[in-house]
Amino acid sequence: MEPSYMPVESEAKRPRSMNGGSASRVEKLALVIPTLHEVESLRGLLTRVRAVLDTVGVPYEVVVVDDDSGDGTDEVVSAIAQEDPRVRLLVRKGRRGLAGAILHGWESTDAGILGVMDADLQHPPELLPELLTALLEGQDLVIGSRYARGGRLSEWSAVRRLISAAAVLVTRPLQRPRLRANDPMSGFFLVRRHCVQEVAFRRTGFKLLLEILVRGRIGSVREVPFAFARRSAGSSKASLSVAREYVLLLVSLYGKRWDFGIRRVLVRMAGRTYGAKGPEATCAAAGSRLLP
Numbered sequence: 001m002e003p004s005y006m007p008v009e010s011e012a013k014r015p016r017s018m019n020g021g022s023a024s025r026v027e028k029l030a031l032v033i034p035t036l037h038e039v040e041s042l043r044g045l046l047t048r049v050r051a052v053l054d055t056v057g058v059p060y061e062v063v064v065v066d067d068d069s070g071d072g073t074d075e076v077v078s079a080i081a082q083e084d085p086r087v088r089l090l091v092r093k094g095r096r097g098l099a100g101a102i103l104h105g106w107e108s109t110d111a112g113i114l115g116v117m118d119a120d121l122q123h124p125p126e127l128l129p130e131l132l133t134a135l136l137e138g139q140d141l142v143i144g145s146r147y148a149r150g151g152r153l154s155e156w157s158a159v160r161r162l163i164s165a166a167a168v169l170v171t172r173p174l175q176r177p178r179l180r181a182n183d184p185m186s187g188f189f190l191v192r193r194h195c196v197q198e199v200a201f202r203r204t205g206f207k208l209l210l211e212i213l214v215r216g217r218i219g220s221v222r223e224v225p226f227a228f229a230r231r232s233a234g235s236s237k238a239s240l241s242v243a244r245e246y247v248l249l250l251v252s253l254y255g256k257r258w259d260f261g262i263r264r265v266l267v268r269m270a271g272r273t274y275g276a277k278g279p280e281a282t283c284a285a286a287g288s289r290l291l292p
């Protein structure tokens, strides 16, 4: 059977560390695959992911985080994990939420490079070497991007395209100008651990990347284009409750932004009142008096 993915470039680029660099000097990658009723595509996905990662010379583990799907996911992953200890299964009972599942997987590892991809074969594992290359070249965050030049959405209806474009548009004012991504809703990305450590992200939402872009300790971002494939099996988890969670995330992020803006105005006013010189002195002066 033809693979359902469509790599944008015919030959995936290899991380530089493969060429001469010893794997032990390279940080480990922990790739989380969140699953909810995805057993049909999981075996094929894990085979492809391992085949690709085996060629790159980077130590890695693949962590499947399943929210108790009860569809045989645990048997499939456990069987593979028995042969290959780099594959791990975590089952969350009584909990749901994509962002929480990803964070759960990341919290279970000491890897310096954290990643995530969907289980339904919409994200081509063959892009992983290129994502890793960009990260090892010094980027903090590397995104598999449907909206970067050269990326594609396949077979989405006009309505879904429109909703997606609008959802991206409303994130523009939130994103930091120097770090702005065209696809802040992607579920396919790698990030350095220190960029997300000790940041309290929302666990209920679907769009962790957006929150990382806005609230993470990110110094650089690169987008790598790819063609988002059609779902090969199973059913979509994108639903009204996912849309609701997205609105709540936006409200929370805009709320923090406006709160911060108001505080800055207060700080400036306080600076004038107390006659502090320069922004730092102003902050110090106002911070001790006005801010909680």
Ligand SMILES: Nc1nc2c(ncn2[C@@H]2O[C@H](COP(=O)(O)OP(=O)(O)OP(=O)(O)O)[C@@H](O)[C@H]2O)c(=O)[nH]1
Binding pocket: 033, 034, 035, 036, 037, 038, 065, 066, 067, 096, 097, 098, 101, 117, 118, 119, 120, 122, 187, 231, 235, 236, 237, 238
């Ligand atoms: N563990 C866990 N995984 C989830 C949850 N919701 C979604 N996922 C997984 O997250 C990934 C993305 O979900 P999808 O349903 O593919 O979302 P989507 O790609 O935006 O929508 P489609 O294009 O319709 O597939 C898939 O691997 C899902 O199985 C959840 O609550 N818990």
Ligand SMILES: [Mg+2]
Binding pocket: 118, 120, 122, 231, 236
């Ligand atoms: Mg999907």
